[in-house]
Amino acid sequence: MSKIWQARFFTTVNHLRNLPDTTVPEIAFAGRSNAGKSTAINILCNQKGLAFASKTPGRTQHINFFSVGGAHVAMHRHDPVNMDEVRCLIADLPGYGYAEVSGDAKLHWQRLLGDYVQQREQLAALVLMMDVRRPFTDLDVQMLEWFAPTGKPIHCILTKADKLTRNESVNVLRQTQARLDSYVDEEGEGFPFTVQLFSALKRIGIEEATAKIEELAGLNVERPAPAAAADAASDEAADSRNAGDDTADDKPA
Incomplete structure (x- = not known):
């Protein structure tokens, strides 16, 4: 069983001052409002309603955190979280780019996202969800360029891979990796950026994404027993x- 199946709701915040006072690694999921981010989180965590998938894209304007470890699941969903046993937090960032969101909301949203990904010390990696048919929209690139200077890993998940043929999907995968490889630091060294194909409908790429998230969060490093x-x-x-x-x-x- 994957360790991220232990995920459960932890807290929700709308301002940086309210971010969790924790020291464990955080893995943030970001993407456009219609990229299938919430659905992917639910499938990877093996829980139907963990991340809220609104029928109106762009409605969620908070950062929702889910804890991994420190609590039982299934029948014991309501037991308290033992903070000493929490291994990491999953941060579900607000979906961006939906036209019907008001201007003030978009501005607050942009500041919240930008400040979080650039300044949050506990943030260990970013999982960027992009529709395989429309990768690298202007807002996706903005998210990449906010986060790239930190030197931390980005794992891109190309969702809805079932919408393209196998050859088309593989071509987009190669093109995406080539574009990610074009990002280099001041010394010309590449950043730790990776990419994969994913389909919630056809259950493509679930094991690959799970393994990558566990690696980025350090969940495959065993803690000594108390x-x-x-x-x-x-x-x-x-x-x-x-x-x-x-x-x-x-x-x-």
Whole structure:
């Protein structure tokens, strides 16, 4: 079972000052309002209603956080989250680019997204969702260029791959990777940008995306069990006491 299947709602924020006071890695999902972002999050987390998929694209204007670890799932959805056991947070960023959103909302939205992806220290990586038929819209490029200077990984997921033929999808995949490879730092080194095909309808790319997200969040690095850590500390203390006793025995009477 994937560790991200443990995801559950954590908090929602509309201002940077309200961001979670946590230190665990955060993986942010971004994309246009009609790119299928919420659907992809739900499928990857194996939960139907985790991320809210509005019938009116662009309505959600908050950052929704989901915790991974620290709580049981399924029958025990209402048990409290043990913060010491939370491994990472998934941040569902507001979808962007929907024409019916008011000008003031768009401005607030833009500032929230830009400041979060540029300034959030805990943000470990960005997952950028793009419709395979329309990659790299102006707002997608803006998101890339906000985040690229951080030097952190971006994983692009080309959604709705079932809408194209296999050859068409592969061509878009190659073109997208080539464009991502064109981003370099001041020393000419490429950024850690990757891309894959994905289809919620045909269940294409789910395992690949899951593995990548777990890697970016550090979920495939096992934590020491609390009991083992306690035993190690106890052994270290005992060694220290024994060393002290040996030193005392060596002292002249």
